[in-house]
Amino acid sequence: MTNVDTRTYDVVVIGAGPVGENVADRTTAAGLSTVIVESELVGGECSYWACEPSKALLRPALLRADAGRVPGLGPAAAGPLDAAAVLAHRDRMAAHWNDDGQVEWLKAAGIDLQRGHGRLDGPRRVAVTTPDGGTIHLLARHAVAVCTGSTAALPDLPGLAALRPWTSREATSAPQPPGRLVIVGAGVVATEMATAWQALGTEVTLLARGARLLPQMEPFAGELVADRLREAGTDLRFGVTVATAARTDGQVGITLSGGGRLTADEILFATGRVPRTGDIGLETVGLNPGDWLTTDDSLAVTAAPGDWLYAVGDVNRRALLTHQGKYQARIAGAVIAARAFGAPLDTERWSPHAGTADTAAVPQVVFTDPEIASVGLTTIEARRTGRRVDVVDYNLAHVAGAIQHDPDYRGWARALIDPDRRTVVGCHFAGPGVTELLHSATVAITGEIPIERLWHAVPSFPTISEVWLRLLETYRDQHGGQGPMCGRRG
Structure with missing residues (x-):
């Protein structure tokens, strides 16, 4: 009779990126035995192929750009x-793509690690194919959290495998700057990688399907970034797509829609994201492989009855940002623990068991020149x-x-104000140094601070945060907003 290696925990987490780590940390801290399953590096995309390496590439580029505009440095x-x-x-x-430090953190936090590829195998069950080809069956008493x-x-281009295109992973981990890089896309990855590699000496051409950069953000953001990229030497082309692309003798030949050709050393496709759910056993619990996993505000998957399956982070498509995924993880961990111990849930707006910020106050920074900082409602929405x-x-x-x-500073600020409740519901900034404005805007939105109270939050002079006062003054003058009359500025 064959022995089956079966292990039982209170919680099983699939995926040991920052989101999975935070779910596991919260459930373990609550007293629930937790195992986390990972098929690659503990620490996930953010640590090795996204946030950390990309900002390491961008920081010198942005500092040089800022310093070059300061009198006395130039x-x-x-x-x-x-x-x-x-x-x-x-x-x-x-970390040189080594996860030893992250593994040590898991051990110190009391979280078990199981290496291998985890797949759902029915409700509250996960089968793990280990690196040596074996199988371990994990049973969850209370919850399985998908954090993949x-x-x-x-x-869908012919010959894509032979083309060997860059994705965000190759763009952030390349061992040396390519001579010529074609970037397909107009969003955050496209603009950040254009900024980084252009600064390192690469000849960059960016191809955008639409008419502007950063189309999900306020129009002034994309316009200012486009201006700076052009000044740096980037070739920006709008309203174009790639018809064909092929690699020959190490070079990439590209045919554009409507004619025209380009030759490059590398081509980066930065055209969106898809969920990593194609091979995690969704079919065993009645869900469709490859789908995004829709959740309620407690992060429980709505199509899985019984409140045992949770989807946290990018995989639920609520907000594809590491910090927002970690926020969700804290919510999910609290929810899982409350349900495990039979405690009532508080799911009202801004409560401990509801991910309200996912819809009301998602902050995002784009580390381009200039920086873009955005939180809350946009005029587009x-x-x-x-x-x-x-x-x-x-x-x-x-x-x-x-x-x-x-x-010769170039930048812009925009606030969106609910005229009935008289609170800020969106804030958007573009310009050097504006990222440090973002958290104050996030606090104003999540705190639902009335405009009349914001008049008493006095910004220090001379800082960029003085724009808060200027926005309030402009609102008072344009919309009859209440507030003390101000004398001469300065």
Whole structure:
């Protein structure tokens, strides 16, 4: 009779990226035995192929750009980057693609790690194919959390395998700058990687299907980024797609829609994400392989009865951002623990067991030149949903703190205000140094702070945060908002 290796835990987590780690941390801290299953590196996409390495590539590029615009530095700070040093720093930030440190953290937190590919095998069951080809069966008393994330979407082009295109993984881990890089896409990955590799000496061509960059954000964001990329030497082409692409003798030949050809050393497809759910056994619980997993605000999968299956992070498509996935993980961990111990759930708006921020206050930074910072409702979403908002704009070049960054500062701020509740529901900034404005905007939105109260949050002079006062003054002048009359600015 064959022995079956079966192990029982309170919670089984599939995927040991930052999201899975946080779910496991919260359930373990609550006293639930937890195992986490990982087929690649513990730490996931963010640690090795996304957030950490990409920002290591971008930080020197943005610092050089900022320094080059400061009087007294200028040309002295605008020389070429040391590509070898930048890439060595990137390697350190990605821990040289070694997860020993992350594994030690799991051990210290009391979380068991099972290496291998995990697949659902019916309700509360996970079968793990181990690296040596064996199978381990994991039973969950209370919950299984799917935290497998997303992967790059690739176009349906003939000969794609032979083309060997870059995805975000190759773009953040390449051992050296390519001579010529064609980037297909107009979103965050496309614009950030154009910024990074252009700064390292690569000749970059960016192909966008639509008419502008960063189409999901406020229009001024994409316009300012496009201006800077052009100034840096990027060839931006709008309204084009790739008809064919093939690699010959190491070079990539590209035919564009409507004619035209390009030749490059590498081609990066940054055209979206798809869920990593194609081979995780969804069919064994009545779900469709390859689908996004829809959840309620407690992160329980709505199509799986019994409140035992959770989908956390990118895989649920609520907000494809690491920090938002970690936020969801904290919610999910609290929900799983409450249900395990028979405690009532508090799922009201902004409660401990509801992911309200996923729909009301998702913060995002795009680390381009200039930086883009955004949280909450956009004008695009307001128009699409018919929501009435007052839109307040202010030119950041008129803020004293911004001019300290650059006498010719280019940037913009926009606030969206609910005219009935008189609270901020969206904030969007573009310009050097604006990322540090984002958390104050996030607090204003999640705290639902009335405009009248925000008048009493006094920004320090001269900082870029003074734009908060300028937005309030503009709202008062344009929309009759209440607030103290101000004397001369400055």
